[in-house]
Amino acid sequence: MSNQWLNSLITDTPQAGYELAIKLSRMGIKYTQPSDSVREKIRPIYSEDAGNLIASSHVIAVNFQTVSAANNYWKK
Amino acid sequence: MSNQWLNSLITDTPQAGYELAIKLSRMGIKYTQPSDSVREKIRPIYSEDAGNLIASSHVIAVNFQTVSAANNYWKK
Amino acid sequence: MSNQWLNSLITDTPQAGYELAIKLSRMGIKYTQPSDSVREKIRPIYSEDAGNLIASSHVIAVNFQTVSAANNYWKK
Amino acid sequence: MSNQWLNSLITDTPQAGYELAIKLSRMGIKYTQPSDSVREKIRPIYSEDAGNLIASSHVIAVNFQTVSAANNYWKK
């Protein structure tokens, strides 16, 4: 996974920051399971399971803390 | 999910901040499972399961940390 | 859930802050499952289950971080 | 639970701070399950279960973050 995917934690808006948090969360899965085909097989399982969906939102929330702090909460 | 849903982390009151944290938590689920019908099917499962309810409150708590910090804890 | 329940994160004492953290944790459950009767049905399940009790204490701990920071840790 | 149990987050040493974090973690369980006899019944279950022990240590770690910040990490 040598290609570049994360140049900065700075985003223009809170929503773009939230979407970056989603990307960070997905990359954590991708680094742990690099196979596209395995991840494709697993996706329907966790995206239809309540516990896994809540857990996914949890990881996003943790990454969103990081991105929000990096952007000083987009305060003007 | 191109429409705008998050313009700011700033709220007038702590309660509005808590409700924004709930919104952030739900959006994490929505981004992971964009299908309205699948989410509708899953909702009764997690909203009647103790473990999932506690886990939901946990995600809200993490997002509320972010929103609270953004608002400097609504200190006067 | 339009009525007001959270006016401030500031409390006089650490213990009052901890109790506010408990309230925040319960409200996260209440917003996710608004039905009083369903929550009543679930309560005995999670309050007698070790894993759920620990998870509840975890959510309180996260909210207590927020309340503690808001009160600057009640330092004199 | 009207009696006073938490007067301050300040401790003399990091170890006393860690032990306060343990107390905070246990109080989260006690507030959720106030019955002494039920908690007594549950204790052997979670104290011999690997997952619950790790989860307990996790809650302590979160509370220890709070106590450590309150004490400015006991820096001289």
Place this chain on the structure above:
Amino acid sequence: MSNQWLNSLITDTPQAGYELAIKLSRMGIKYTQPSDSVREKIRPIYSEDAGNLIASSHVIAVNFQTVSAANNYWKK
């Protein structure tokens, strides 16, 4: 558990800080389950279980946040 095991959160290097985080994580388990023999019995279970191993690494990560902040991230 009256003997002293935690005198300071300050370490010379990030790695020593990480190892202190491991110690903190283990002490959380030891305080919850003080019996050496029970912990010995449980150790092979969680150290060969993927979920428990990840959960252990999670607790270490939380404690490492605390230790890292205490050391101002070992910045020169």
Place this chain on the structure above:
Amino acid sequence: MSNQWLNSLITDTPQAGYELAIKLSRMGIKYTQPSDSVREKIRPIYSEDAGNLIASSHVIAVNFQTVSAANNYWKK
């Protein structure tokens, strides 16, 4: 595990910081289960299990908070 593996939390870029967070997360597992062969046996289990993959991404997110703060979020 006496050899040195963590000299600094400072990285040149956010992506290198994220990769350091992955390393920290894996070391938490390695310290808990030092046997290479046991870890090899377990890896396929958690890397094909949705819950474990999400949990792995969660641990990385927590460590990434630490690394990001250490680097002041790579702000110029």
